[in-house]
Each structure stands twice: as structure tokens, then as C-alpha cells.
Amino acid sequence: MGLAERRKVLGYSQESFAHALGVDRTTVGRWENGKTAPQPPLRPKLAEILQVDLAELDALVAQPQATPQEPAGSAPRAHNGSGDTDDMIRREFLRAIAITGALAALPDDEADANSEAVRRGASTDFLRMNSHLWQVYQLARAKRSVYPIVREQLAALNESMHGRSPSEVQVLCGAAGDLFQLAGELAFDNNRYADAAASYTLAASASKDSGSFDLWACALVRHAYVDVYEHRYREAAGILSAAERVAKRGDSSLSTRHWVASVQAVAHAGLGDLNGCERALDEADKVQELAGPGHNGGWLRFDGSRLAEDRGARYVQLGRLDLAEKALQSALKQEALAEGQSFRRRGAVLTDLAAIGAKRRDLEQVVTFGGQAVQLARESSSGYVARRLRDLRAEFGPLVRDGRVAELGAEIDALSTVRGEG
Structure with missing residues (x-):
């Protein structure tokens, strides 16, 4: 049974199902067609509505369903978000992670041979370039002018992921988590919220794989902003609760947890909770107690x-x-x-x-x-x-x-x- 069949068994139309989840009906259609997968923050609520556990949900969404409007075997229609090139970059990045995971399981000599054959650039080069791009983004009057450079950097990073050692993959995942957050910022600033959410989801996944809790928490905060600006405050509060837990495992000398609190204040205010809002703002204000700057000027810029x-x-x-x-x-x-x-x-x-x-x-x-x-x-x-x-x-x-x-x-x-x- 696939996602569409399970939805119908429970008596939901696409529209009523989308309303229950707080998403657009076309989003449900793309899930059922296998064009996209539900974003991680939505999965617990999706599983609850479908009355399945998360493992069963993964099995459901892994089976794309054909619709009368798009018969099985037909060519996929163009995505009307950020464009085919951007979608290709996202797919290729996820594919690269899968390939590098497989290479890590190869015998050392075979993995080294593959790695040497496709090695491009140093992982530190990506980190340095990402830092530069954040500075360019912050100084640019027209933010969209930065986007072509970020897209090229993402494409280069995708190519570089292939054939790396596990330790290099971890560093490159951190670079990807950083860069996808910048890509999301650019999409968000241009009011392309679906693209921004997709970028932040990829950023969170890559950051988790990199083992960087602060980077991961920041990706979740940025994802919550999408819900905030679409006035879905309860959904934002759920993502921010996850970000708060992740941030507690991060570097206490950084301002990550204080930034989480400042955005939680937005969600509380949207829900009409004055006391919760002021508590969150007071927690955010504790950033002033940090001994150092607490931020890196890139993916973490919160300084109070x-x-x-x-x-x-x-x-x-x-x-x-x-x-x-x-x-x-x-x-x-x-x-x-x-x-x-x-x-x-x-x-x-x-x-x-x-x-x-x-x-x-x-x-x-x-x-x-x-x-x-x-x-x-x-x-x-x-x-x-x-x-x-x-x-x-x-x-x-x-x-x-x-x-x-x-x-x-x-x-x-x-x-x-x-x-x-x-």
C-alpha cells in the first residue's frame, strides 16, 4: 500500500489531508507521485494522521503512486519552484551522500582508488569559500545577485562529494549544511518559501551527518522561519523545540541556543502568549553573558x-x-x-x-x-x-x-x- 491508498482508506481527500497537515494540496500530490518526500519536521504529524509509525511511514512514501493526470511511465513535469537546475543540484547532492556512504564500505584499496580517481579540491577550500559568500550576501544590496555564485558552489560541492573518505565526507557535509542554509536565505529573501524550506531541510540533513549540532540547530531555526512568515506558529514552535534540544548538545560558547530562544519568542507572540514570549526574549538576552563573540558571521550571526x-x-x-x-x-x-x-x-x-x-x-x-x-x-x-x-x-x-x-x-x-x- 502506498501513501495515496492509505489516505483514501482513512477517508481523506487530497484537499482535506493537506488541510490537516497545514500544507498545500499540490504538495500532497507531489508526495504521492514520488516527486518529493515529506520534510522531516512534518513526518511525525504525517505518521499520526495516517495512524502508522515512522518506519511504516517511510515504506509508504517510498512507493510513488501514479495519478490519472500523470499516468505511470509518463515524463515528469517541470518543477515550478526554483527551476530544473536547482532541483538537479538537490537530487545530485543526496545521491552523492548515498554514493559516499557506499564507498566507505568498500575495501580500503578499492575505496582509495576510487577516491584518487575523482578527487577534486580540498574540503577546507569549500569552507573558506562559504565564509566569503556569506560576507558577500550580507553586503549585497540586491541579494539575488549572489544566487548564481551559490548555485555554482553547490554544483562543485556535489561533484567533490564522490569518492571521498568517511572523514572527508563528514567535513564536506558540514560545508553543504552551511551552503544550503545560504541558498535557503536567498530563496527566502526572494519570497520563494517552498524552495527555502527544501534548502533548509537539506541543510539540516547534511549538518546532522557532519556531526555539527550548532549548524544543525541553525538549519532548523531557519526552517521554522518559513512557518513563522506563513503564520503557522504551532508548526514553527514544534521545529524550534527540536532546534532547542539539538542546540543544547552544541558548543556552549556559541550563541545558537540564544538565537533559538529569540525565534521561539516570535512563535509565542504569534500564539498570543505574552509570558512565554517574554521568557524566551529574556533567555535570548543572555547572549550578552557570553565571553566571546558567540557567532561566526556566516551561518550563525546572532549577537543580540x-x-x-x-x-x-x-x-x-x-x-x-x-x-x-x-x-x-x-x-x-x-x-x-x-x-x-x-x-x-x-x-x-x-x-x-x-x-x-x-x-x-x-x-x-x-x-x-x-x-x-x-x-x-x-x-x-x-x-x-x-x-x-x-x-x-x-x-x-x-x-x-x-x-x-x-x-x-x-x-x-x-x-x-x-x-x-x-
């Missing part, structure tokens, strides 16, 4: 410098506007934000301040801060800021009768149209 704006944003979520405005104004005055060193961060603060104005029906505050955020979104081409502005747009309500607010709304809509996200 944005806690004021994070706290303000959480209070906006919870409707505590008095507390929110005080925290956000403090964040805006920080030198790093005032000099525009982070477009995403400054854009988020400006948008939250405009949202406070909308809730208070303060036209001047909406137009002033909202207008600044729109200008920043144009300059940076940031999908993240554009997404935050669309959320602001939904807060306008009767204020849209004012000509200036209506004009601001049109400018926000134009951002989406220009980016092809309308």
Missing part, C-alpha cells in the same frame, strides 16, 4: 544586537503598542541601523513603527515610516522588506480613505508587481 527591535516587533504582534514603540524607537537610534548597514533590519523596524501608527489610526506615523520602508525596499530589492510591507498594507483599514495612505498602498502593491509576486 537586534534584541531591542525583536522585542518591539513581538510587542506589536501582541498588541502592546506602548511597549513596542519604546523598544523600536530605541532600536532605530542604534548607530548600525541609522547608517543603514542592514536593509532588512532597518526595513523591519520602520514597517513595525508604521504598523503601530495604523493600529492607532495615526496617519502621519503610517505615511512617514511606511514611506521610508518603501524607499528602502526599492533600493535593496529585498523581498523580506516587501513582504513586511504587504503585511502592513493589510493593517490600513479605513485609513486607506486618506489620499496619502492610499498612495502608500499603491506603492506597496507596485513593489509586489515589479518583483512578480503580486
